[in-house]
Amino acid sequence: MLKRQTIDNSLRALAEPTRRAIIERLSQGPTSVSDLARPFNMTLAAVVQHLQVLEEAGFVRSEKVGRVRTCRLEAGGFDQLAAWINDRRSLMERRFDRLADLLAEPEPNKETKP
């Protein structure tokens, strides 16, 4: 079972348009933080802060080689979110199955009536 906290982090991370734009960019391939920041109309520090939120939620990882920090997408955050969605879906389906079973049962009182 996933911790509520984790899903809260994932969904809060993805709820911000700039962070989603960062994910779209990184799904084309890894890039340095400065290249990543260029198209955004904000300071490098602001972009780094968004990256930290995405890193904490498991959507991005970064590594520094020399003076260059390179970011790439990370599967973990997507896997967690997919698991949350699947849990909700299977709860829905289980309820539909129970409803179908109920509808398939013979009506209990009908036989005894004249």
Add this chain to the structure above:
Amino acid sequence: MLKRQTIDNSLRALAEPTRRAIIERLSQGPTSVSDLARPFNMTLAAVVQHLQVLEEAGFVRSEKVGRVRTCRLEAGGFDQLAAWINDRRSLMERRFDRLADLLAEPEPNKETKP
């Protein structure tokens, strides 16, 4: 391809803790709006507003019979979000495949060197 707008709506809808609590409650089964609102420390109008956001994003649908409005989870929103996640995952995997191909190729300059 999913419209950006739709994913924005889905993620914004899920980013709010009360709306996620509503989804958790509804994954146990359909319920009337007034029963749904009871455990929340907010006005019925505020809960209805959250429900509208969830309805617009395709996570909930409601129907009114007589004086009672009943809400239930809807698969559509979850399906759209799952599709968005899968798109991101397959972009990641495609890049890994390309990288693997590249690593499997013989180094082009090695043969020609003495």
